[in-house]
Amino acid sequence: MIGSADSLRGAGGTAYPALGDLGAALDAGGALPPVVVLPLHAVSAPAEGAAVPEAARAALHRVLAVVQEWLADDRFAGSRLAVVTRGAVATAAGQETDLVHAPVWGLLRSAQTESPDRIVLIDLDRDDRDGKDSNKADEARHLARALDSVEPQLALREGELLVPRLARTAPPQDGGTAPGWGDGTVLVTGATGALGAVLARHLVRQHGVRHLLLVSRRGANAPGSAELSAELAGSGAEVTVAACDVADRDQVAALLGTVPAEHPLTGVVHTAGVLDDTTVASLTPERLDAVLRPKTDAAWHLHELTRDLDLSAFVLYSSVAGLLGTAGQANYAAGNTFLDALAAHRRALGLPGTSLAWGLWAEASALSGHLSDADLRRLARSGLRPLSTDDAMALFDAAPGTGEALLAVTRLDTAALRASGEAPPALLRGLVRTAPKRAASVSAGAGSGPGLAERLAAARPADRDVMLTDLVRGRVAAVLGHPDPTEIAPGRALQELGFDSLTAVELRNQLAAETGLRLPTTIAFDQPTPGALATYLRERLAVDEMTADEPLLAELARLRPAVEAAAGDADAHGRIVTRLRELLDAADAAGRPAPAEDDTTDDLDAATDEELFALLDERE
Template sequence: MGTTELPSIALIDPAPLALHTGLPDTPSYPDVPALAAALDEGAAVPAYGVLAATTPDATGEVARAAHHLAASVLVAVQEWLAEPRLESSPLIIVTRGSVAAGPDRSADVPDLAASVVWGMIRTAQSEHPDRFVLLDIDPESGTPDFETLLAQAIATNEQQLACRDATLLTPRLATAEAAPDTDGASALDPSGTVLITGGVSPQGRQLARHLVEEHQVRHLVLTSPQALESPGADGLRDDLAERGAEVTITACDTTDRAALAGLLREIPDAHPLVAVIHAAGVLDSGVLESLTEQQLNEVLGERISGAVHLHELTRHLDLSAFILFSSAAGVIGGAGYAGLASASAFLDALAHRRRAQGLPALSVAWGAWESADAATDRPNDGELARLSREGAVPLAAEEGLALFDTALTMGDPMVVGTRVDASVLRERAMAGVLSPVWRGLVRMPAKRVAAAKDDAGLSLARRLIALPKAERGRVVLELVRGHAAAVLGHDLPARVEETRGFTDAGIDSLTAVELRNRLSAATGLQLPTTLVFDYPTPAELARHVVAELLGDKAEVDLAAQHGTSGTADEPIAVVGMACRFPGGVG
């Protein structure tokens, strides 16, 4: 990292992360009211505030720690927003190891409890653009040069950053595809038992039917705190019984660890537990300024505590699947959903934690569903209209269930299951209001770096336009494979497999730069140094190059290349890897 001058800073409660040791001459305050009092006494208004957000005892009860930290950060955010003198001063919230970042899909999240902060602040960024920045410092770096790191982070103008190996990374979403060797077989053993928390909710009932019909699951336990009083519970059990399934519907509050342990003990040895799907939780909404700690805890409760209890009570079992239903709000934010986003970010992080421990894990961060009988599970019509204006299109039930099946095949610990309107995203990008996390899904022509490269890019673009649509991706794929083979020392492009990761094939940091330079010269595009991490296989990189060269003209062509969904508003799943900060910004 180069040297960048640091603007004026005010540290807020820096002790938990020892931030003051890296900024010894910077004024420090225990909380926002103390800063406000100093301003009353004539202190200068800082250009930025910096708040440390972490859990002091990582070995403590993680759900309780998450609740406590979420509540304390909520108060700090509300106080920052309420102080008019800080209106032009962004607040940087610093965590340490609370997000999975970098190309490693099994990366751990050491400060699991602090992951709630990322969900909450992503919502704050949606509600108050340019007021908040997230910065996660490297948990493996010891004591970083925080002054330099902070200056570099500010200079990027990015809202969300993670530092790993002295490199600043930023999150981007990317369209996902099922694993190429998937044969469609279910990973769920039909002789075992599948537990669905929230199983009698509208979404839970749809999922239960889907598991019986499409995955041949024959033993289900469906639970919620008021499961037996839920309308339609008896009808659901009878319906599934007619389809050949044995269904137990029982009342259980997953926040009650003892009650949950008792429920698990009742599962018969003849049909042992083989999969857990945690889909429980209440939905509440409200802007940050009006959100109370009680409202926050109600949303966090069953989602976080239930997930932690399920994790701890089943990790000794030989499960084939441990699936968490979170919300896309935890990844992309969403005005009015701070509690939901906080809980969802925790569930996503828990999936990474389990994967790092060698346990099965998948968190599906869902966009809104439009199911006719899901009124209690979905946003109201006004909120759905707002989401549509932002480019998020509600999923039909059959689309959501199809995405669920696809997510099971991807191999990522976390995916986003949503539907987007690419034309709306593009309009928002042109207007300068699109969140940076969406930029990977908006295909717009790249800037050209020089006249020679511009000529190369125009030549290749003209060649592609002249080709049949189905051929364009193949031509660029061969270009990518050829240059990758050259830097790897292979004699033939065929030695480079199109779906094998560049790093698995032997590309390291130096050869990645060489490959980027070769492709920049061949295409005329200004490509980032993190190219092979942003687009980690030749196939993904080729699709990106075509999109950059042809812009809107590339959309249908890319779908034709692999025969998968790719039109502007079809359902897509978004790989969690892209949400794990693959792209450098320095």
């Protein structure tokens, strides 16, 4: 455990003040535990009286530093970091959430995507019990169950382990309760951006809103602002365009003071946001904060300064990046997860609150305009298809009728996900069912992907380089969206082909899954060409030392526990023994020289069960 021994009740194990202390213990000969627990509520408790956004940023800074150290230090490569929060996720309607630590889930979901099998997220019940020893023992037992699970994200509620799964929803047939948009002034942040402008037109044309307060950092000086105002005015709306940094509480308070009493504020839609994509390893506190402020600070100020008003709608434009943990968007994911938690928090207080976690829009915007054709193909392979503007606005209208505080609003191509052959993100497993792949080994080279070690060991040494080069070229082509891997020249620089930090992470993950190796996120830059990368993999896999029997012996060793586990089932035991006899017959026939005419051979059929299992043991 990292932190105080008292920070997690009854958890047991050795407590280290910091990761560096665990590293020192390993250097002194200590054993690396399979799981290291980081109780977040103890490590990053907010300062007394600190504003929620400030406390959330401080918590994120601390966690980011720990996770970066965890992922960068090879001494920890064989273990998982279990980050434990309390009440940071809402598992049912009406639950209040810990807004300080909720964004950590978004940050770490992206870290999980970038570095699979290295981080686990666990959320415990809120710490509002009496602290009796019985409760401590129960919590420790339930936490142990969570740590034994293969799920990357879990919540513990009254002894029950819950996992997040996306499920289809539909508005009730009666249409539910829609907000009364046209009765007062509706405030839209980020209103001069592409998505904000689409919404403003929709509110006026489809909902009859007649009083709009459109807000952006540049206000009337923003490109297209005058044209948008004139267009809306021509449709009968009274439009006020204002410049305001909604992440500044004083500016938001002054802005709200301009709303006329005869048209009081009745709705808020927060669409503002910025991007600054980078991997977790390269993320700095400054880049984290720059993306957080338009999300966390702005939404919190809007919440606090309007909570006593009679609003009919409080809508937050979030993103599926926070739910899925998009690689390279840990800062953006964190900010959007705060919005999701704030909507649940408002519902628990009896206030309107809806967070719309948008997927990809076909409409170009500041948040999607940077995507290349390769990026779009990569997103398509992940199942995310763009929403047309008409479909997006239809879903915006349908959202209130569902009664949900959080909705993922996206087109999802489940067929593409199944066709990829990869296991879908845990969140999508309820919608997309595929045959699970064997997990990669945590030790370098110990668990080469299914079939790869066997093929390499059986191949001639001269062919092994070709096989690995073809593997690398195929994965490079898949990541970049090239239709023909043979067009990827082995000597061509990967950066010239279009690799950046995000596609490098995807390439690393695909090669790690194929080979079973722990590979650095910078592998596409450390090994600059497909040929160099293939050579690196050959050295890491120790291909030159492989013999043809190694993969078979490893497979036999892997099967032994399963064979022993079936010993208690008489029927299964008999079938297994029969198959083992057949395998031994085949091995014996293939491996023995032809006997002389007067030789006698052992009769394997006469072997006892104990002798058969002893033979299996010898082949390890």
